[in-house]
Amino acid sequence: MRDIKVPASIVSALGLTQIIGYGTLYYSFSILSPAIAEDLGLSLEWVFGVFSLSLFVGGLSAPFIGRQMDRIGAATVMTAGSAIAAATLAVCAWSPSVAVFALAIVMLEISSGMVQYQAAFAALVENEPRTASRSITYLTLIGGFASTIFWPISAALSGFLTWREIYLVFAALNLFVCMPLHFWIMYVGKAASRLEPNRTPNVVVGALPPEARRRGMILVSFAFAVLGFTLAAILAHMVPMLGTLGFGTMAVVVGSIFGPSQVASRLINMIFGTRLSPPMLAVISALLIVLGVMTLGLSGDWLPGAVVFAICLGLGSGINSIAQGSLPLYLFGSDGYGAVTGKMAAARLAVGAAAPFVFATAMQNLGIGTALALNAALGLVGVIAFVVVATSTRRPRTTASGVSDRL
Structure with a gap:
């Protein structure tokens, strides 16, 4: 009974904490940043510069966080992470100076690595490796509503609360909802461990043989990092870029298609994607993202082209989130999953942190069309890397002993 009921309740609980975690620690920042900049006497660019720095530092901390998840358990790390996130949000709200605010934002991103997808995926793998890939799909479907819920919540709250007061509300959500x-x-x-002390855990054995793991780790980390750069560069500038292309007020409408497309891709995969292996999911996600970027670059100010761009980008991004959790499990197995995903997250976040600045510089000096073409070309490199991974793996088999039994 435990294997049937508890995973569903755990996925539901994690789904709620992911909505709150991403909503309060990530998506709300773009809504509150103008008020933050005005209050602290900073330029908006400087505020986003601090945010980019926090993403970079968060990436550097990911391997350490991953190792701690393997050592003491992902749920334990997430519990501590919720407390740290709440405390850091409170420090942000109190911050009397720019230096304190900058330090708090950096700490906020470190706490994000302790409570968001990387940790949640590891918690699902710990609970039941056999069903983790499916559970990850369900979880990302729920978590995909974070932006849809917290963008309007943040905007609504900013109408009658200061950004500092909003951060205190968000601190309370992390402390009194997520941490429990x-x-x-x-x-x-x-x-469960106390009730079944002699229970042999089910272990997923990775598809890569031991001698190919190092090469596979480098390839997959590189592919996720490149694709993360491609996606982060576009998302950071999507609405302003569409406005510059000539869409005016329609830029917001086109940009709003991204979120529902993200959720739709996860729903489609949940229903129809069970026969696709994680490497193939990664290839498809990369192709969709590149196709979206290429479509916008070629269509310019043609509205149907922009709509196709937003749909493809959303579909690819949604599947990419699933692949970030399921592909490491497929390739490397459940043993040491936290450390593996931590290393991959470090590469992805560190590279992605530079994407908004690099893409903005490219648009300013080379033009939007050329910047999009270069970004799509970089994405194609990620596609090739995923294809190489997909063609060099064999399907893993779940065992109770952890001994490899490859097909």
């Missing part, structure tokens, strides 16, 4: 749920997940795991 993460603690409950931790308690369930420890209680």
Whole structure:
């Protein structure tokens, strides 16, 4: 009974914490940043510069966080992460100077690595490796509503609360909603271990043989980093870029298609994608993102082209989130999953942190069309890397002992 009921409840609990985690720690920043800049006497570019720095530092901390998840459990790390996130949001709200605010934002991104997808995926793998890939799909479907929910919530709250007061509200959500749920997940795991001390855990054995793991790790990390750069560059500038292309007020409408497309891709995969291996999902996600960027570059100010761009980008991004969790499990197995995903997250976040600045510089000096073409070309390199991974793997088999039994 535990294998049937608890995973569903854990996915539901994690889904709620991912909506709050991404909504309060990531998506709200773009809405609140103008008020933050005005209050602190900074330019908006400087505020986003601090945010980019925090993403970079967060990437550097990901391997350490991943190792701690393997050592003490992902749910334990998430419980501590919720407390740290709440405290850091409170420091942001209090910050009397630019230096304190900058330090708090950096710490906020480190805490994000302890509570967002990287940690949630590891918690699902710990709970039941056999069903983790499917659970990851369900979780990303729920988590995909974070921007849809928290962009309007943040905008609405900013109408009658200051950004500091909003951050205090967000701190309370992390402390009184997310932390208890993460603690409950931790308690369930420890209680199950006490009830079944002799239970042999099911282990997913990776598709890559030991001698190919290092090469596979480099290839996959490189592919996710390149694709992450391609996606981050576009997302950071999507609405202003569409406005510059001549869409005016329609830029916001076109940009709003991205979120529903992201959720739709996860729903489609949940229903119809069960026969696709994680390497193929990664290839498809990369192709969709590149196709979207190429479409916008070729269509210019043609509205149907922009709509296709937003749909493809959303579909590719949604599937990419699933692949970030399921592909490492498929290739490297469940043993040491936290450390593996931590290393991949480090490469992806560190490279992605530079994307908004690099793409903005390219648009300013080379033009939007050339910048999009270069970005699409970079994305194609990621596609090739994923194709190489997909053609060099064999399907893994789940075992109870952890001994490899390859097909």
